[in-house]
Amino acid sequence: MSLSDLKYDVNLSIVFTELPLLERPAAAAAAGFDAVELWWPFDTNPVPDDQDVDALVKALESAGTQLVGLNFIAGDMPGGDRGWLSRPADSAGFLANIEATVALAERTGTRVLNALYGNRVPGVPAREQEDLAVDNLAIAARAAARIGATVVVEALNSYESPDYPIVSTEAALALIDRVRTEGGVDNVAFLADLYHLGRMGEDLHQVIAEHADRFGHVQIADIPGRGQPGTGELDFTGLLGALAASPYQGHVGLEYKPQGPSAASFTGLPGHS
């Protein structure tokens, strides 16, 4: 695959936030995209009302956009939460959310489901949280397998998420290996967010060269401000060229904070016309 064959999708939880959620799919379509992704779109409600789900599905369908990535519930994201699945007090909510997420993914044809791990809980031994995470990821993966979906695990950066323990490719891959081995599942993969990994000082070309065969999804933003490509220091033509030449064949999620109006933020995207 060459750079011009790369498929982008727009993260509608962080791009087009000038608009109400249900108007964002049409805005992405008007900007030339047929694929979008979302963080869990129903705040801290693990099991949304049917009419809210119907309204979202209708907005995606009438815009002609495919939802290619969806996050499981992650808690109060603006308040600093970054997932529920490793947190004993939130685990039941995560388990309740699995069926709602898989049902929405089935309706929308979404095959990548992002499971944020969760911040460390003071007073709970790390090993206890790790074991809970492995169990819950395996349960999520078995549910996702029913619709042919993959659960992806993401490394964040410790500057913005200081209590989130998965902050390197190595840590994410080790967790994924545990889930696959102990949970007996094979549909768990790595979400390579080049912004977070770059913020952590990883060699992004090396990550792509060594691990692209384990990527279940890729997301991008420029460093250090998390703006669109061209607003920071990353060489996206080189990076995305390497990604296009790698075994990874999936979408590249535009998960950045637009510097300026969202509709004007796509001009520096290599291969996007």
Ligand SMILES: O=C(O)C(=O)CO
């Ligand atoms: O919380 C973040 O920064 C994310 O990238 C969530 O997917």
